[in-house]
Amino acid sequence: MSSPMSIPRTRKRTGTSVALMVGALAVTGLALAPTALAVTPATATIDADCGGLGSGAATLTATQNGSAATVTLTSTDITAPVALGADSIAATLTLTKAGGGTVTFSGTENPAMNTGDPVTVGPLNGRVASGDRLEAFGGELRMTIWGFITLTCTATAPQSPGPFVFD
Known part of the structure; x- marks a missing residue:
């Protein structure tokens, strides 16, 4: 008769087999997981003309996840014309x-931006x-x-260091 603290050999083998199968599946899942995609460059600078908002340097930051991508624009040269609540643009x-x-x-x-604050829009x-x-x-x-107030910004020259290239 086995003691209450010992585990029968058949349960031990079954437990070991299950653990090995789970480990093998985890490794297989990692091997088959999609690789992370990246956009290069991750950031680019443009000279922008935004009419009444101002003109100057702006930074575009891009990310990619498969076919989904985002771009965020930030600028200390281009400023909020009025106080704006979060997510109001x-x-x-x-x-x-x-x-x-x-x-x-x-x-x-x-x-949220106060009048005259640097502009940030995105991620888009x-x-x-x-x-x-x-x-x-x-x-x-x-x-x-x-x-009802529409403002348009345009780049006055190509972005630097170059275009965004998506994987």
Whole structure:
């Protein structure tokens, strides 16, 4: 008779077999998991003309997750014309595509900003294809505030260090 503290050999073997199978499945899952995609460069700088908001340098930051991508614009040279609540700007960013066409990113995400604060818009969401090369020059950022004030920014030169290239 076995003591209450001992485990019968058949249960031990079954437990070991289950543990090995779970471990093998975990390793297989890691091997088959999709690889992370990345956009390069992750950030680019543009010179932007935003009319009444001002003109100057702006930074575009891009991310990618499969065919989903985001772009965020930040600038200390371009400032809020009035106090704005969080998520109060409806924005559409159109980037030109190498070889023709455009890709649009849109959303309503922005932090709260006081009059004169640096502008941040995004992340704006869009769809990309592997190999897309997207550039701000030739495109535009259209921002609608309170549903009726529309402001448009355009890049005055190609972005630096170059277009966003998506995996």
